[in-house]
Amino acid sequence: MLSCAASAVRSGPSTLFRGVGLRGMATGQDLKLPALPYDYDALAPVIIPEIMEIHLTKHHQAYVTGFNNALAQLKDAEAKTDPSAIVGLQSALKFNGGGHINHAIFWKSLIPPKAWPAPGREFQPPSGPLEEQIKATWGSLDTFTAKFNAAAAGVQGSGWGWLAYNPETKGLQIATTANQDPLQPTTKLIPLLGVDVWEHAYYLQYKNVRPDYLKEIWKVINWKEAGDRFAAASKV
Amino acid sequence: MNSYSMTSTLLKMKLTKVTSMVPSTVHQTSPHSIRVTRTPRPIRARFTLVTQAMSFSLPDLPYAYDALEPFVDTQTMTIHHTKHHQTYVTNVNNVVAKYSDLQGLDLVELNKRIGKGEVPSDVSTALRNNGGGHWNHTFFWKIMTNPSNTSGPGGKLKQAIEASFGSVDALKEKFNAAATTRFGSGWAWLVVTPEGKLVVTSTPNQDNPLQAGLVDQAGTPVLGLDVWEHA
Numbered sequence: 001m002l003s004c005a006a007s008a009v010r011s012g013p014s015t016l017f018r019g020v021g022l023r024g025m026a027t028g029q030d031l032k033l034p035a036l037p038y039d040y041d042a043l044a045p046v047i048i049p050e051i052m053e054i055h056l057t058k059h060h061q062a063y064v065t066g067f068n069n070a071l072a073q074l075k076d077a078e079a080k081t082d083p084s085a086i087v088g089l090q091s092a093l094k095f096n097g098g099g100h101i102n103h104a105i106f107w108k109s110l111i112p113p114k115a116w117p118a119p120g121r122e123f124q125p126p127s128g129p130l131e132e133q134i135k136a137t138w139g140s141l142d143t144f145t146a147k148f149n150a151a152a153a154g155v156q157g158s159g160w161g162w163l164a165y166n167p168e169t170k171g172l173q174i175a176t177t178a179n180q181d182p183l184q185p186t187t188k189l190i191p192l193l194g195v196d197v198w199e200h201a202y203y204l205q206y207k208n209v210r211p212d213y214l215k216e217i218w219k220v221i222n223w224k225e226a227g228d229r230f231a232a233a234s235k236v
Numbered sequence: 237m238n239s240y241s242m243t244s245t246l247l248k249m250k251l252t253k254v255t256s257m258v259p260s261t262v263h264q265t266s267p268h269s270i271r272v273t274r275t276p277r278p279i280r281a282r283f284t285l286v287t288q289a290m291s292f293s294l295p296d297l298p299y300a301y302d303a304l305e306p307f308v309d310t311q312t313m314t315i316h317h318t319k320h321h322q323t324y325v326t327n328v329n330n331v332v333a334k335y336s337d338l339q340g341l342d343l344v345e346l347n348k349r350i351g352k353g354e355v356p357s358d359v360s361t362a363l364r365n366n367g368g369g370h371w372n373h374t375f376f377w378k379i380m381t382n383p384s385n386t387s388g389p390g391g392k393l394k395q396a397i398e399a400s401f402g403s404v405d406a407l408k409e410k411f412n413a414a415a416t417t418r419f420g421s422g423w424a425w426l427v428v429t430p431e432g433k434l435v436v437t438s439t440p441n442q443d444n445p446l447q448a449g450l451v452d453q454a455g456t457p458v459l460g461l462d463v464w465e466h467a
């Protein structure tokens with residue numbers, strides 16, 4: 001709480017409780033809305049602060065609230081061993097739980113340009129084993145991002161683009177999921193980086209031009225996070 | 237506002253080589269083999285008059301871009317029509333141009349065939365998204381109007397709504413529930429089912445109730461609402 005208050009002083013009163021669920025007290029068992037690892041304006045001009053604030057405090061919050069509501073109903077249904085109610089709750093659990101999982105990964109997949117070790121660099125490239133694996137799989141980072149962007153731009157309606165680790169082939173893959181389907185629970189692929197291509201992720205700024213958003217977002221992608229996830233996944 | 241509508245008549249010339257199996261002469265050259273000679277016929281040219289639409293076109297809005305203010309703002313209407321809907325038109329035309337079987341179909345028939353799977357499989361997804369998107373938005377512009385132009389349903393529609401839902405308010409509640417609970421992108425619909433009932437339903441992405449076979453509830457849409465975030 002103290003760190004939230006400290007960062008609130010820095011960022012202003014509207015962010016005072018951004019690390020805590022806004023709909024009443026979060027119980028020990030409930031999902032909580034995470035705090036962003038940076039301020040709302042930290043990713044500008046790639047992603048404007050208005051989008052970041054609405055994306056976290058409205059969209060992500062709605063998934064957290066929705067999941068906690070569905071979970072409470074599930075506990076009731078379990079107590080009564082009501083299979084009809086239990087099965088009926090699955091889509092709400094998947095949608096809202098997936099929404100939370102995906103956005104929690106997304107916030108960490110992004111990093112402010114000012115946090116990079118080499119200021120003035122346009123983007124922070126991957127390094128170490130992940131960089132080697134990207135080159136081995138796609139030949140170059142540019143080829144990888146071109147293919148990623150094509151896949152992400154091609155998602156019909158709402159969904160996500162992922163750089164993923166396949167634990168069976170022990171290789172890297174580009175994957176997409178629809179709506180809020182979470183990658184690992186639905187495909188067994190392990191997410192290293194995620195990019196939200198729901199219209200709410202970019203529309204206020206990029207309007208209908210999703211390809212422009214995808215072109216720009218590489219300037220704020222957190223390759224260190226991806227590298228850490230790759231190290232953890234490939235160790236198993 | 238630009239008008240893109242155009243139809244043209246194409247004179248198609250088909251050159252057909254006609255060979256006939258008759259008359260022919262059968263020669264028995266031995267107990268186990270026969271030889272058939274056919275009298276060759278001259279090549280005949282066939283001329284076929286074909287009238288077809290060049291392609292689908294973006295329809296004009298029935299009103300100005302600012303006509304739905306303050307409920308739907310001008311910028312949203314402009315981008316929605318000139319970018320999103322235009323993209324569906326461009327894309328569906330690109331697909332249809334490659335398949336002569338698809339050419340000349342009206343948009344409703346195209347969507348019905350999409351629903352039945354009676355379209356080439358390698359473009360079925362592209363057709364579903366873009367043929368659906370084009371019909372959906374064409375319909376959408378028509379079922380909206382300047383706020384001063386509407387005072388709710390009347391006549392037979394009102395009677396049918398009251399019979400099916402109890403009241404117009406009850407319909408709105410049910411419709412809005414369908415719209416807000418549609419996960420991801422999609423549409424909410426009021427349809428007349430094949431059995432003649434008024435029912436509220438919703439579809440994902442650019443699916444629509446004309447595409448029977450692909451949707452939970454098929455029917456003829458009476459009202460539709462775009463719940464994609466771009467709307």
